[in-house]
Amino acid sequence: MNPAVWVGVVLIGGCGAVLRFLVDGAVSARLGRSFPYGTLIVNLSGAAVLGFLTGLALAPEEALLAGTAAVGSYTTFSTWMFETQRLGEDRQVRHLVANLAVSLLAGVALAAAGRWAGAHL
Amino acid sequence: MTEDCLKLTTYFGERHRIDGHFLADAQVDLFGRHGVAGSILLRGAEGFGLKHHLRSDRLLSLSEDLPVVSVAIDTRPRVEAVLEELRTVQQTGLVTLERARMLRGEIGPVALPEDLHEATKMTLYIGRRDRVGRVPTFIAVCDLLHRHGVAGATVLLGVDGTVRGERRRARFVGRNAGVPLMVIGVGDHAAVAAALPRLAALLPQPLVTLERVQLCKRDGARLAVPAAPPGPDPTGLAVFQKLSVHLGERARRDGRPLHEALVRGLRAAGAAGATTLRGVWGFHGDHAPHGDVFWQLGRRVPVLCVTVDTPAATLRAFEVIDALTDATGLVTCELVPAFRATAGNADVGGLALAAPPRAG
Numbered sequence: 466m467n468p469a470v471w472v473g474v475v476l477i478g479g480c481g482a483v484l485r486f487l488v489d490g491a492v493s494a495r496l497g498r499s500f501p502y503g504t505l506i507v508n509l510s511g512a513a514v515l516g517f518l519t520g521l522a523l524a525p526e527e528a529l530l531a532g533t534a535a536v537g538s539y540t541t542f543s544t545w546m547f548e549t550q551r552l553g554e555d556r557q558v559r560h561l562v563a564n565l566a567v568s569l570l571a572g573v574a575l576a577a578a579g580r581w582a583g584a585h586l
Numbered sequence: 587m588t589e590d591c592l593k594l595t596t597y598f599g600e601r602h603r604i605d606g607h608f609l610a611d612a613q614v615d616l617f618g619r620h621g622v623a624g625s626i627l628l629r630g631a632e633g634f635g636l637k638h639h640l641r642s643d644r645l646l647s648l649s650e651d652l653p654v655v656s657v658a659i660d661t662r663p664r665v666e667a668v669l670e671e672l673r674t675v676q677q678t679g680l681v682t683l684e685r686a687r688m689l690r691g692e693i694g695p696v697a698l699p700e701d702l703h704e705a706t707k708m709t710l711y712i713g714r715r716d717r718v719g720r721v722p723t724f725i726a727v728c729d730l731l732h733r734h735g736v737a738g739a740t741v742l743l744g745v746d747g748t749v750r751g752e753r754r755r756a757r758f759v760g761r762n763a764g765v766p767l768m769v770i771g772v773g774d775h776a777a778v779a780a781a782l783p784r785l786a787a788l789l790p791q792p793l794v795t796l797e798r799v800q801l802c803k804r805d806g807a808r809l810a811v812p813a814a815p816p817g818p819d820p821t822g823l824a825v826f827q828k829l830s831v832h833l834g835e836r837a838r839r840d841g842r843p844l845h846e847a848l849v850r851g852l853r854a855a856g857a858a859g860a861t862t863l864r865g866v867w868g869f870h871g872d873h874a875p876h877g878d879v880f881w882q883l884g885r886r887v888p889v890l891c892v893t894v895d896t897p898a899a900t901l902r903a904f905e906v907i908d909a910l911t912d913a914t915g916l917v918t919c920e921l922v923p924a925f926r927a928t929a930g931n932a933d934v935g936g937l938a939l940a941a942p943p944r945a946g
Contacts, residue, residue: 486647489647490647493645493647493648498640498642498644498645498648499644499842501645501646501647503645503647504645504646504647544646544647547646548645548646551643551644551645553883553884554883554884554885555644555842555843555884555885556836556838556843556883556884557841557842
């Protein structure tokens with residue numbers, strides 16, 4: 466594989482992480498502090514974008530840069546899990562279940578919708 | 587040995603930097619250089635300051651720059667020397683000074699004359715892994731205080747500090763046995779005075795401070811409204827007050843943690859600031875000491891919420907706290923003779939020490 470692609474993964478990956486930080490911060494600041502909306506929006510939007518990119522059927526290196534590097538660093542599984550566990554510690558059982566269920570159901574639906582949109586573009 | 591001492595407490599953000607170093611580090615370096623008898627750095631769980639920016643460890647994205655609290659105790663000349671240097675570096679946050687009595691080494695019978703209507707706050711500084719026999723010292727001390735009828739005790743774990751003048755900082759890897767931990771107990775004079783000699787018998791070289799407090803509420807029962815301080819001291823220096831609420835992580839208010847409701851309520855009421863500290867063990871009412879257990883979902887640790895403000899604002903804050911703590915919580919009030927809060931262009935109070943009020 467071309468070294469330039471690896472450098473691209475590093476740089477684009479870094480940008481994805483910064484974008485997550487900004488989106489998460491902006492959403493959390495607006496939508497209140499009791500439910501992890503920031504992480505939810507990040508993961509749902511990431512799922513839709515990754516579905517869309519897959520639907521476009523890009524070349525392998527383009528897919529690596531856009532999918533693994535950009536969307537992979539933008540979305541976050543660990544924060545989703547951590548914030549769910551924190552809701553449990555705070556005895557927010559409804560929020561805990563909602564955080565798991567909405568992320569899973571809406572995430573799969575948005576990934577499918579993104580893929581459909583990409584394929585029909 | 588009993589000495590008059592000063593307690594220097596500061597509240598600020600953990601990301602706050604001075605010349606490329608964290609202020610928290612710079613402060614404990616300073617305490618170490620001056621060989622301060624006891625100091626401890628505590629990480630807060632939630633809080634806000636003069637600018638009313640709320641920080642909380644509930645969401646990862648809002649958990650940056652959580653509040654930290656540092657406490658340093660020593661004789662007045664040493665604390666004043668520390669403060670002289672601290673003034674040049676700390677440009678933001680809250681700095682307070684309080685009077686206390688410091689006991690170290692051999693602790694004899696403690697006479698606590700003063701106004702019988704007032705209670706006593708006892709603070710013990712020990713190491714994280716200190717043990718009495720096979721029991722962690724902080725658990726043994728909480729049991730002792732509970733047995734002697736002390737109203738409540740909260741154990742707070744430090745991440746850095748000094749113990750008898752030596753720097754003790756928590757490392758990422760290691761047992762961190764010597765890192766300081768503080769046990770705060772509040773109760774009637776008689777109960778604390780009875781517990782102290784037993785405490786001294788348990789520990790080889792205890793470091794304890796005693797302060798006057800007023801017990802305002804316990805288990806939902808209102809014992810007293812924060813007493814108005816006797817106005818500015820003769821030279822016109824203002825006196826401030828500190829309200830502390832000891833409660834449990836389990837306490838709820840409308841399905842949310844009670845300590846969260848307290849911080850929100852105080853913020854909505856325009857308080858100058860509030861900080862929540864999560865303890866590791868303790869009790870705050872008519873129940874046995876408690877903390878986290880191995881297999882659990884919700885946490886069981888004690889929580890301490892603190893707010894410092896002018897006497898008028900303290901009364902308003904007490905109304906907010908009173909309305910929320912109708913079933914649980916130990917609320918105390920203390921005099922703070924020096925208070926300086928800074929944030930951006932805002933600068934409130936000063937660090938000249940107001941004269942102590944005359945008892946009676």
